Amino acid sequence: MMPFDPTLFTISAIVCWLIGMTLFLFQDKLTVIKISAHGFFLAGVVVLTVLAVMLWQELGRAPMRTLGETRLWYALFLPLTGYATYIRWNYKWIIYYSGVMAIVFLGVNLAYPDNYDRALMPALQSVWFVPHVIVYIFAYAILAVSALAAIKGLYVNYFQKSRDWSPQLADNLVYLGLGFLTLGLLFGALWGKEAWGHYWTWDPKETWAFLTWIGYLAYVHFRHHQPKKVVVAMWVLALAFVVLLICWFGVNYLPSAANSVHTYS
Amino acid sequence: MKQEKRKKPIWVKPWGYTEGWLIVLGLFITGLALQLATGGLDRSALAWPVNLVVGIIFTLIIVLGWVFLKRKTPVAWLGSIPAAVTSIAMITFLVLLMGFTLQEDAQNPVWVQKLGLSNMVSSWPFIFGIIFFLTSLGMATVKRLIPFKGRNIGFFLNHAGLYIIIIGGMLGSADLKRYTMHLHEGEIVWYANDRHGHQVQMPLALELISFNMEEYNPKIAVIDPHSGRIIPETISEMFEIDKGNRGTIFGYDVEILEFHKLSGKIGDRYEPVNDFGAAPAAYVRATCEEGESTEGWISSGSFMMPHSLVDLNHVYDFSLAMTIPQASHYSSDVVLYTESGDVEEVRIEVNHPVSAEGWKLYQYSYDDRFGRWSPSTVIEAIRDPWLPFVYSGIYMVLIGSVYLMTLGKAPVKENGEQS
Numbered sequence: 001m002m003p004f005d006p007t008l009f010t011i012s013a014i015v016c017w018l019i020g021m022t023l024f025l026f027q028d029k030l031t032v033i034k035i036s037a038h039g040f041f042l043a044g045v046v047v048l049t050v051l052a053v054m055l056w057q058e059l060g061r062a063p064m065r066t067l068g069e070t071r072l073w074y075a076l077f078l079p080l081t082g083y084a085t086y087i088r089w090n091y092k093w094i095i096y097y098s099g100v101m102a103i104v105f106l107g108v109n110l111a112y113p114d115n116y117d118r119a120l121m122p123a124l125q126s127v128w129f130v131p132h133v134i135v136y137i138f139a140y141a142i143l144a145v146s147a148l149a150a151i152k153g154l155y156v157n158y159f160q161k162s163r164d165w166s167p168q169l170a171d172n173l174v175y176l177g178l179g180f181l182t183l184g185l186l187f188g189a190l191w192g193k194e195a196w197g198h199y200w201t202w203d204p205k206e207t208w209a210f211l212t213w214i215g216y217l218a219y220v221h222f223r224h225h226q227p228k229k230v231v232v233a234m235w236v237l238a239l240a241f242v243v244l245l246i247c248w249f250g251v252n253y254l255p256s257a258a259n260s261v262h263t264y265s
Numbered sequence: 266m267k268q269e270k271r272k273k274p275i276w277v278k279p280w281g282y283t284e285g286w287l288i289v290l291g292l293f294i295t296g297l298a299l300q301l302a303t304g305g306l307d308r309s310a311l312a313w314p315v316n317l318v319v320g321i322i323f324t325l326i327i328v329l330g331w332v333f334l335k336r337k338t339p340v341a342w343l344g345s346i347p348a349a350v351t352s353i354a355m356i357t358f359l360v361l362l363m364g365f366t367l368q369e370d371a372q373n374p375v376w377v378q379k380l381g382l383s384n385m386v387s388s389w390p391f392i393f394g395i396i397f398f399l400t401s402l403g404m405a406t407v408k409r410l411i412p413f414k415g416r417n418i419g420f421f422l423n424h425a426g427l428y429i430i431i432i433g434g435m436l437g438s439a440d441l442k443r444y445t446m447h448l449h450e451g452e453i454v455w456y457a458n459d460r461h462g463h464q465v466q467m468p469l470a471l472e473l474i475s476f477n478m479e480e481y482n483p484k485i486a487v488i489d490p491h492s493g494r495i496i497p498e499t500i501s502e503m504f505e506i507d508k509g510n511r512g513t514i515f516g517y518d519v520e521i522l523e524f525h526k527l528s529g530k531i532g533d534r535y536e537p538v539n540d541f542g543a544a545p546a547a548y549v550r551a552t553c554e555e556g557e558s559t560e561g562w563i564s565s566g567s568f569m570m571p572h573s574l575v576d577l578n579h580v581y582d583f584s585l586a587m588t589i590p591q592a593s594h595y596s597s598d599v600v601l602y603t604e605s606g607d608v609e610e611v612r613i614e615v616n617h618p619v620s621a622e623g624w625k626l627y628q629y630s631y632d633d634r635f636g637r638w639s640p641s642t643v644i645e646a647i648r649d650p651w652l653p654f655v656y657s658g659i660y661m662v663l664i665g666s667v668y669l670m671t672l673g674k675a676p677v678k679e680n681g682e683q684s
Binding site for chain 1: 346354357363595614652667671673674
């Protein structure tokens with residue numbers, strides 16, 4: 001039995017973010033509001049970090065095995081990435097988007113509570129397990145923010161009929177995210193050699209991870225060559241994120257994944 | 266970089282995306298025709314030393330082609346981004362098809378197999394796509410390499426590294442050997458089986474001393490004894506069985522009063538034993554909300570012992586049950602004999618392969634009918650002589666990906682504030 005209730009932590013984090021985001025709306029009115037906005041938003045991240053650490057200790061393994069557990073890390077990294085982007089580049093809208101997405105992910109965890117379980121199959125007991133998953137989830141969080149930037153760019157183009165929009169943020173995030181994505185892919189390859197005997201077997205998850213990676217690769221090259229064709233680039237970026245989501249969640253449901261080593265619930 | 270505005274006839278210098286898409290289409294149609302006519306490529310045709318020769322000639326063509334012919338329109342184009350983007354798109358399209366098709370499966374419809382969709386990596390359209398991709402990647406690498414500039418080092422690591430990984434992986438797959446060795450306690454085995462079941466002589470022999478397995482504690486569950494299925498609403502309430510653990514499941518307060526990881530049934534109770542076929546068992550008490558309680562032994566059973574349930578017949582026709590324990594570790598202790606006369610006792614464990622005579626030995630499987638008491642084990646023997654080459658590429662891209670993270674530029678003030 002869990003000596004603590006993960007639901008309480010999850011709800012506290014959601015409440016912290018909701019208060020923080022609301023306060024951000026009025027942060028220009030008073031310095032106190034501004035400070036509290038930052039405080040609440042970060043408190044949500046801290047609460048989830050505490051939950052992750054406690055789960056790790058309680059389960060005696062990294063809580064990164066099930067989809068629900070990966071959603072927890074995602075909900076932790078996404079607001080952190082959004083917050084860092086806001087601090088570094090001053091894009092305020094990122095705070096709201098990353099906060100809302102993190103809340104959605106935690107909401108899914110609330111709707112489908114995990115049966116936390118110490119069991120970790122032998123193949124996953126590797127020094128590569130934690131770096132592989134952490135680096136991937138971090139990449140996913142950064143690329144989610146880049147996808148939001150792309151959607152915003154498309155919105156500005158089609159609905160506000162404006163060209164006054166710079167894809168600089170999307171570019172910066174993709175460089176960072178693609179770097180982490182590459183690390184995750186290669187860590188997975190090195191791990192795969194030790195655990196399953198080969199670094200690349202075109203397992204369906206690997207196939208889709210490759211598609212995700214090459215999608216962002218296409219974006220980077222296209223942007224470099226055709227910096228003025230922003231709309232096409234933003235479409236590529238948005239579609240690459242759809243492929244990413246299929247890779248993360250969809251693969252389990254594809255008939256091609258019948259024999260995958262990566263199917264988990 | 267300047268935007269091309271003018272309308273330029275196709276195949277006139279400089280080539281761009283239009284030429285790229287036409288080349289992709291041409292490669293695709295040619296590949297498909299070849300696929301339908303001959304079937305896919307037989308990898309073994311590339312076995313050592315053919316793959317080495319092919320790799321060297323291909324790379325030489327790229328390097329010399331760039332050095333001497335870079336002013337020719339098609340060569341200049343191959344080193345350009347439109348070639349990179351269109352070749353990436355071709356690979357993406359083919360891998361996407363692969364992502365939706367079960368690979369290497371005889372169940373696929375005949376037309377899927379004819380088109381090479383169920384064996385994409387060996388199909389001609391894919392091979393043509395990879396050749397196009399590698400040519401473009403190789404040309405781009407050489408283009409930035411000559412003359413060498415220090416600031417291009419990150420670019421070089423990423424592009425040359427990827428080239429090495431892909432060419433090494435594709436050509437090396439012809440030399441990749443994956444065999445299984447089926448070991449039974451006390452037998453020395455000098456041969457392995459390939460995927461088709463043919464016996465292959467090995468330069469090493471293995472003798473199984475013992476197969477070892479450790480298990481996690483099982484969990485307590487509520488099942489429908491007629492179907493044997495777990496009641497779905499109780500899945501999130503299942504908890505680990507250990508002496509003293511207590512929890513609420515299906516509205517019952519359940520206590521674990523006794524737990525034996527390995528036990529045998531003696532009369533109507535279970536006692537700890539360590540015999541072949543022993544199974545876990547627990548003595549549990551379940552108390553319903555009205556205070557009425559029921560007690561008894563539950564066991565997941567083994568191949569020798571039946572399972573045991575405690576009925577919750579107070580209100581529902583359901584039972585308390587013990588799940589089958591999951592393996593936490595398993596390994597094989599074997600004696601390893603090599604042709605050079607060495608004899609060594611080693612443990613082969615999941616995630617911890619053992620290297621010998623150029624082979625890597627992996628814990629692959631065991632006889633799951635017997636679980637922890639399996640008298641046999643399956644070891645996978647893998648030989649991949651191209652691995653160090655591919656790994657050198659992997660390490661290059663690992664360093665290169667850190668460089669990629671630093672490419673972000675200072676922000677431009679934008680209207681991001683308004684939403």
